[in-house]
Amino acid sequence: MSKQELAYQTIRQRILEGVYGPGYRVVIDELARELGCSAIPVREAIRRLEAEGLIEYTRNAGARVVTIDERQYVDVLSTLAVLEGHATALAAPRMSPHDLAPLRAFEEEMQRAVEAGDMLRYSALNRAYHEAIYARCPNRYLVAQIQNAWARLDSMRHSIFVLLPGRARTSLEDHRRITDLIERRAPAEEIEQVVREHKLATARAFQSWFERGAEAREQALRR
Template sequence: MTEQQTNSKALQARDAIKRSIAAGRLQAGQRLVISQLARELKMSPVPVREAIRLLESEGLVTFAHNVGAQVTDFRPQEYRHMMSTLSVLEGAAVAQTVPHIRQQTIDEARFYNRHLIEALKASRFAEANRFSTLFHRVLYRDCPNRYLMQTLNEGWAKAAAVKGAVFGLLPGRVDGLVEEHEHLLQMLEKKNSPDEVEAFIRAHRERNTEAYLRYAQQALSDRAATGGPRPAGSSSRPRES
């Protein structure tokens, strides 16, 4: 296998492992066994080992003494900092999109919001998460700043993996979510100023983050109380680091 082929396989393995983390199939603290992953991915151990190094550089994998590679533990303060940064980036991306946004884009976002409502009513939270993601991403699809969009999309991919590492695709906040989405669409239709739109998105995202962290701490406490699996090295509550 050439070096170029190995690099390509490593990126494929990285993306596959990241998807498993985001979906909750690989959870925080879980050991990553290279031989097992190689069998599952139908690859040799070499690109899988490189994929794990790439995930370590992204902060999704850590190495522990006498344990080896494992999915990074969930740290609320780090998650809060990550989401705070992403809310700033998303607010800026949509604000820069405001002069260019089309009614077709707003209609598509409203379509996703309607399906989000249906998924929440049916308690299909993985589906709801997908529609919420689509709603937000379509709003900055026409952003002229390509570098900002790339940075933002990479950040959301990492955030999804960090979140999924502990809880999978479970609800963080339901109350007020779709109503705030609709209010944002109305702001865009009424041509509110970019500054107003940016401030609203940042506040919306920050409410989501705080609600999710409350949910996360309760879920970890419930898991500990029932004797369920916990991330390696965790106490009864998430570490604040």
């Protein structure tokens, strides 16, 4: 692995795991010393991460992890609630027992990730679970819009479950309920409503987390 790739992977992983939180200043010289390289590959890595929307670089402040735009994040999650609900309802009648088996397997893997506290693993499995459903959705334009929205969320923060680890357990129960509904051929309207609420609950949890953080920051400034 090249020094530039090492720097890129190191910074990116720390951002996604929450080690480098929103607004964290990445000091190029310090990281270069830590990795045993010159500043050049670290700067190149930062340029890549800037292009991905994870780092913002300004002349005076240097490289910082992008802050989360609360309103935009909630708006994208709320939009996904509508899109994913409809896509799941369209896919459900086209899913056979063979299609349901991977969903149950993902649920078991997600359970293990929750127990291990591995939220990045849980996030990847969560994405794979929904992708398996959308593979049976006949409206490919709708699926493309969902994928675009996912990419937009990724550019702001890769895993909501890193920020809200407590949400993962509730999310897992939602997944089991969704699979049950698909398996028993529940009405499309019921499936759509449950999936929509599943995503909206995440949006509400994020908004609550963000507001608590804002209050804590205000209190710290008053001290």
